[in-house]
Structures are given as structure tokens and as C-alpha cells.
Amino acid sequence: MSGFPITYATRIRTLPPYLFAAIDDMKQKAIARGVDIINLGIGDPDLPTPPSIIERLKQAAANPKHHQYPSYDGMLSFRTAVADWYKRRFHIEADPKSEVITLIGSKEGIGHIPMAFIDPGDVVLVPSPGYPVYPVAASFAGGLAYEMPLTKQNGFLPDLNAIPVDIAKKAKLMFLNSPNNPTSVIADTAFFKRAIDFAKAHHIIICHDAAYSEIFYDGKRPPSFLEAEGAKDVGIEFHSLSKTFNMTGWRLGFAVGRAEVIAGLGKVKSNLDSGVFQAIQEAGITALESDESLTDGLLTIYQERRDVLVAGLKNIGLQFETPSAAFYVWIEVPKGYTSASFTAHLLEKAGIVTTPGNGFGSPGEGYIRMTITTGKDRLGEAVDRIKKIGW
Numbered sequence: 001m002s003g004f005p006i007t008y009a010t011r012i013r014t015l016p017p018y019l020f021a022a023i024d025d026m027k028q029k030a031i032a033r034g035v036d037i038i039n040l041g042i043g044d045p046d047l048p049t050p051p052s053i054i055e056r057l058k059q060a061a062a063n064p065k066h067h068q069y070p071s072y073d074g075m076l077s078f079r080t081a082v083a084d085w086y087k088r089r090f091h092i093e094a095d096p097k098s099e100v101i102t103l104i105g106s107k108e109g110i111g112h113i114p115m116a117f118i119d120p121g122d123v124v125l126v127p128s129p130g131y132p133v134y135p136v137a138a139s140f141a142g143g144l145a146y147e148m149p150l151t152k153q154n155g156f157l158p159d160l161n162a163i164p165v166d167i168a169k170k171a172k173l174m175f176l177n178s179p180n181n182p183t184s185v186i187a188d189t190a191f192f193k194r195a196i197d198f199a200k201a202h203h204i205i206i207c208h209d210a211a212y213s214e215i216f217y218d219g220k221r222p223p224s225f226l227e228a229e230g231a232k233d234v235g236i237e238f239h240s241l242s243k244t245f246n247m248t249g250w251r252l253g254f255a256v257g258r259a260e261v262i263a264g265l266g267k268v269k270s271n272l273d274s275g276v277f278q279a280i281q282e283a284g285i286t287a288l289e290s291d292e293s294l295t296d297g298l299l300t301i302y303q304e305r306r307d308v309l310v311a312g313l314k315n316i317g318l319q320f321e322t323p324s325a326a327f328y329v330w331i332e333v334p335k336g337y338t339s340a341s342f343t344a345h346l347l348e349k350a351g352i353v354t355t356p357g358n359g360f361g362s363p364g365e366g367y368i369r370m371t372i373t374t375g376k377d378r379l380g381e382a383v384d385r386i387k388k389i390g391w
């Protein structure tokens with residue numbers, strides 16, 4: 001070997017492997033053994049982006065004015081479409097100039113925001129199990145992630161009364177996520193109000209992740225955090241076009257809320273990235289301005305899939321709450337198993353990829369997560385395979 005030894009910075013040396021990269025590795029090994037895999041591991045919509053959105057991209061991509069650097073905060077026309085969507089969808093007013101920012105997918109904004117508000121030693125409150133980016137983003141900014149356990153006993157919502165006073169004093173930021181990944185639980189406005197009161201008492205910024213707000217069942221629309229009284233005094237809400245419009249590959253999201261918080265995120269971003277390709281933002285305008293018929297068909301498909309999986313799994317005796325939103329079924333592992341051993345059992349014996357619950361944080365131990373981003377025939381087959389192998 002020539003050259004000098006390369007040493008990774010502590011911040012990445014101490015990271016566990018990104019959860020889905022580890023699962024992908026397990027999956028690839030099974031495929032190499034010739035196993036017919038049913039992938040219920042990752043929440044990436046399998047359906048295509050609606051044609052009208054693709055057409056708008058095609059036209060916009062040919063416009064030379066979009067071939068230059070975009071504006072850092074996003075095109076005002078896109079941010080105005082976001083504000084109009086918020087008004088239509090949630091009856092909330094937002095100033096597109098100061099209260100809305102365009103993101104390269106909501107993951108980018110979630111990953112960057114602690115850098116705007118967290119100094120070394122500050123605490124970031126994160127739901128656990130939860131989207132793995134929250135604690136990692138906190139630690140990249142030098143902060144300490146403090147887990148708020150989501151347990152069956154507390155209805156899978158953070159118990160704010162259980163947060164020790166010294167932690168609350170050091171906390172500068174709190175992530176919340178409804179509809180939730182991985183539990184699919186929806187927080188109601190009363191919970192958001194309690195969180196807002198807590199945040200006001202301790203001067204904590206709330207960052208609510210609403211990436212799944214448009215994926216819901218039985219006609220029950222989840223509320224926005226910003227609908228709760230006082231929300232805009234304490235925080236912002238992250239949104240994404242990824243799941244709503246089958247656009248995960250496009251990388252387009254946004255955040256809405258208190259102007260100073262949006263400005264802090266904007267300051268970090270303007271020093272690190274150069275915004276979203278404007279043709280993609282144009283296509284995003286078509287998505288946001290579309291009427292509900294664009295996504296209604298989608299919800300019917302997801303609901304059918306959910307019903308097939310839920311009925312099948314209940315029938316064979318697995319324990320879980322029926323999800324009312326998002327793509328996920330959060331399942332208790334049968335007695336005698338851990339998250340890891342049940343995941344391995346399903347993969348080795350039935351060729352089914354699932355996600356071990358402890359990968360979302362230690363309070364997720366004892367659970368696995370299954371997704372419905374696979375056709376209903378395959379979901380039915382997954383149930384049949386599990387029935388056959390038992391546990």
C-alpha cells in the first residue's frame with residue numbers, strides 16, 4: 001500500500017451502518033443464493049410518478065433559464081405553490097417569501113437543521129424508534145440525541161412528562177414525526193398542543209416531519225403540526241413530494257413554519273448546496289396544484305394492500321395495531337424471538353425482507369417493520385409463506 005493511513009473522523013467512525021444499507025446487503029446475499037425475495041423492507045413507492053408531472057419536467061428541462069444555478073431558497077413560484085397547497089389542504093397561511101423553503105428532499109433539510117441551532121453539548125430530542133437521520137444529524141452538529149421512547153403503553157407517542165428536567169433545560173430542538181415511521185401512528189392536534197406548550201416552557205424548536213401526511217386510510221386525513229395553536233411560534237414542518245406523488249428519485253421537499261427557523265436552515269443550505277434543479281421545482285408545482293384525483297387512486301391501491309397484509313397477518317396470529325396511515329405495519333415479534341432473529345427467520349426460511357425494529361432505536365427491540373410498497377399479490381404470497389414456515 002502506498003500513501004499514508006486514512007483515518008475517518010470520529011463522527012462517521014462511530015456511526016452504525018446506515019440501516020437500509022445493511023438490509024440491502026442481507027437481501028443481495030439471499031438473491032445470490034437464488035432466493036425469490038419479497039421485499040417488505042423499504043418504504044420506497046413502487047408506482048411511477050404521474051404522467052402530468054413528468055410532462056412538465058420535460059418541458060421545463062428544455063428551458064435554458066433553468067440550466068443555471070437555482071436560487072438558494074427555491075423558486076418563489078414553487079414556494080407560492082407550497083403556500084397555496086398548505087392553505088387548501090390545512091387552512092394555514094404561510095408567507096412564501098419568509099416561511100417556506102425548498103429542500104433537496106426532506107431528508108436534506110432534516111439532516112441540515114441541527115447545524116443551524118445546535119452547539120456542542122446541546123440536546124436534540126428524538127422519537128425512538130424513529131427515522132435514523134434525526135439522531136445522526138444531531139450528532140453531526142455536535143449535539144446529543146436524547147431518545148423519547150415510543151412504546152405500546154404510551155400509544156407510541158413521546159411521553160413529554162418523562163423527559164428529565166435537566167435534559168429539557170439542555171434541549172434546543174425536538175423532532176416529531178406523524179404519521180410515524182416506523183409505527184404508522186398519527187398524532188392528534190391535542191398531542192401537538194402539549195408538545196408546543198412543552199417547547200414554549202423550555203425554549204425548544206420543534207421540527208415536525210410530515211413526510212407521510214398524504215398517505216392515509218379510511219378517509220381520515222392526518223392533521224398538520226401547524227394546525228395546532230401556537231405551532232408557528234415554536235417550529236417548522238418538513239414535507240416531501242416523495243411519498244405523496246411517487247417522486248422519491250426526484251429529490252424534492254420543503255419546510256414551512258417560523259421565519260427565523262426557516263432562515264437558519266437557509267443559511268446552512270446556502271453555504272453547502274445550491275438548491276434544486278428548477279425544472280424539478282416546476283414539475284413540483286404541477287404536482288402541488290393538481291386536484292386530489294392525482295393521488296386518490298394511489299390511496300385506494302395502498303389501502304387494498306394494507307387490507308390484504310393486515311388481514312393475512314392477523315389471521316396467522318401476529319400481533320400489531322392496524323395502521324391508519326403511512327406504509328408501515330409495526331409488528332410484535334413472537335415469543336422467543338428478537339427483532340434480529342425474527343427478521344433473519346423470515347429472510348432465511350421464507351425469502352421475505354423486513355426491517356428489524358431495533359434498527360430504528362433500542363425501544364424498537366421486539367418489533368419488525370413491514371412495508372406495503374409491493375403489489376397486493378406479493379403481499380398475499382408473503383402471508384402464505386409465513387403461514388407455511390410458522391415460528
Ligand SMILES: Cc1ncc(COP(=O)(O)O)c(C=O)c1O
Nearest residue numbers: 105106107131181211240242253
Ligand atoms: C419519516 C421520514 N422522513 C423523511 C424521509 C425522507 O424523505 P425524502 O427525503 O424523500 O423527502 C423519509 C424517507 O423514507 C422518512 O421515512
